[in-house]
Amino acid sequence: MSTTRATLEKRSAVRTLLRLWPYVRPVRARLFTAAFVAVLASCTGLVIPLVLKWMVDGPVADRDPAGVWLGALFLLLLGFGEALLFGLRRWLVARPLSHVEAEMRAGLYGHLQRLPVAFHDRWASGQLLSRGTTDLMLLRMFLAFPLTFLLVNSVTILVGVIIMLIQDWTLGLVILAPAVPVIVSCLLFEQRYSSVARQAQDQVGDLTTVVEESVLGIRIIKGFGRHRSQARAFWELSRTLRGTELRKARLLAAILTVIVTLPEVAIGAALVLGSVQVADGELSAGTLVAFLSTALALRWPIDSIGFLLAMSQDAASATERYFEVMDEAPEETSVVRSTGTESTGLRFHDVRFRYPDAAPDSPPVLDRIDLHIRPGESMALVGATGSGKTTLTALVPRLHELTDGRITLDGEDITAMSREELRSLVAMAFEEPTLFSASVGENVLMGADDHELDRALSIAQADFAHALPQGTDTRIGEQGLSLSGGQRQRLALARAVVGRPRFLVLDDPLSALDVHTEAAVEAALRDVLADTTALIVAHRPSTVLLADRVALLSEGRITAVGTHQELLRTNAEYAHLMSGSEETEDAR
Known part of the structure; x- marks a missing residue:
């Protein structure tokens, strides 16, 4: 304003x-x-x-x-x-x-x-x-x-x-x-x-x-x-x-x-x-x-x-x-519940999205997204910069509201759930980690049980927190700027996995990590992903390989779905994106 x-x-x-x-x-x-x-x-x-x-x-x-x-x-x-x-x-x-x-x-x-x-x-x-x-x-x-x-x-x-x-x-x-x-x-x-x-x-x-x-x-x-x-x-x-x-x-x-x-x-x-x-x-x-x-x-x-x-x-x-x-209208409270209880995972049904302040005649950011992530499956979401990956992940916990279509979790429309219930099922780790002026433990737990803290820190390779002056009770500065970018990102990842969520949405969660730390985090994440349904925004082959399948997002649409090796063989755009990432990996 x-x-x-x-x-x-x-x-x-x-x-x-x-x-x-x-x-x-x-x-x-x-x-x-x-x-x-x-x-x-x-x-x-x-x-x-x-x-x-x-x-x-x-x-x-x-x-x-x-x-x-x-x-x-x-x-x-x-x-x-x-x-x-x-x-x-x-x-x-x-x-x-x-x-x-x-x-x-x-x-x-x-x-x-x-x-x-x-x-x-x-x-x-x-x-x-x-x-x-x-x-x-x-x-x-x-x-x-x-x-x-x-x-x-x-x-x-x-x-x-x-x-x-x-x-x-x-x-x-x-x-x-x-x-x-x-x-x-x-x-x-x-x-x-x-x-x-x-x-x-x-x-x-x-x-x-x-x-x-x-x-x-x-x-x-x-x-x-x-x-x-x-x-x-x-x-x-x-x-x-x-x-x-x-x-x-x-x-x-x-x-x-x-x-x-x-x-x-x-x-x-x-x-x-x-x-x-x-x-x-x-x-x-x-x-x-x-x-x-x-x-x-x-x-x-x-x-x-x-x-x-x-x-x-x-x-x-x-x-x-x-x-x-x-006077601004708050997020709507749902009143109708669907009856679906089967474990069908995470599904996008003909999803369209346009930002509320966009011109009515402007093309949607996401258009006719149909995607199914099976129960217990991990899917990597790959696409060029500006293709809509982060926007798509934000729709799952209803940080933005769909313009059209449906998203279901185990057969239940997310708009039929209360936001409190939905966000207890779905955990997110954002590409830009946000930390508060509180202790390390408070930043990670966010209301979760204390006994989950050490497990979450171990998965995220954030054991450095125990070496801080007051351990996990150490207060970090505003936005966590007293920590390195990799440390902030690992704490954000620990926050995402601390509650053992049924659905996990990770927006390029390893971008600030060095090669060795990334490998250690990926190894720990594999155990977590085995017990959850996950959607992972990925830019590197190493992150893609965490997932069971890959979805390619291009200009707001899902243009290909398959395993990493299948898409390398059959999709030129995907091969081009991954070849750039591989060159970067080799250069490092």
């Missing part, structure tokens, strides 16, 4: 934010209580001007020291009560909102695990990372502060205006004069700020992607001396983000100028008019003090409107980005 994906068209921030309700609902009681406490605290602050009126028109005018001290005590108690109530509000929201954030983050992570591989192929990891971190932080801040105080400040302003109108309606109208231009300015601000806020959040995702890729690819960057070009790319994105943030700042400065200036002018006008009325005896000094104190008490609720609207728009954009991922 990039900033071009940003939804810049008009959208309702309120409608977007309402999508958070299912997450907020479990903690609604504490949030409503916190809002009520905040309203009570804010209204408590509005009682202070009334006490001042009583003091000025009463004890101060009558020169009554006892009355002044009593009023001061009331003011102290009101101030203490207001502070206590606001502290209580903060305590009420802290725990439930951290729970909401954790639930949303867990929900996002779980949903990402259920989304198809095609989704992850389209989306940059940095965009997903920013949605699970920065965006959720913005949502927590919105629920903790703007959501409550948009209500609290609205109630405070309404109550304060009523108090001022009751005290003197002419001065109240003077204070209300800026209301219309302020409201119009806020509406214009919302429209403009929402698109800029969304752009900024998308650009944060792009920047996160660059940082992540630079860290993971640091060896490439250093090896090719590309640190300056990477730094330039990072600086360009940073400069773009800085420009967008400055646009946000300019918009916020403009709305704050209006929101702060116009009410201040109105208060100044009310002060002048009120002073004239006091001088003429039409208004008591206490009433003027109370009126102006109330007006000043409303300065914060009014001044904060700009910040609250900005934070709300940021939260609306974050909500939009969060649900862009959550």
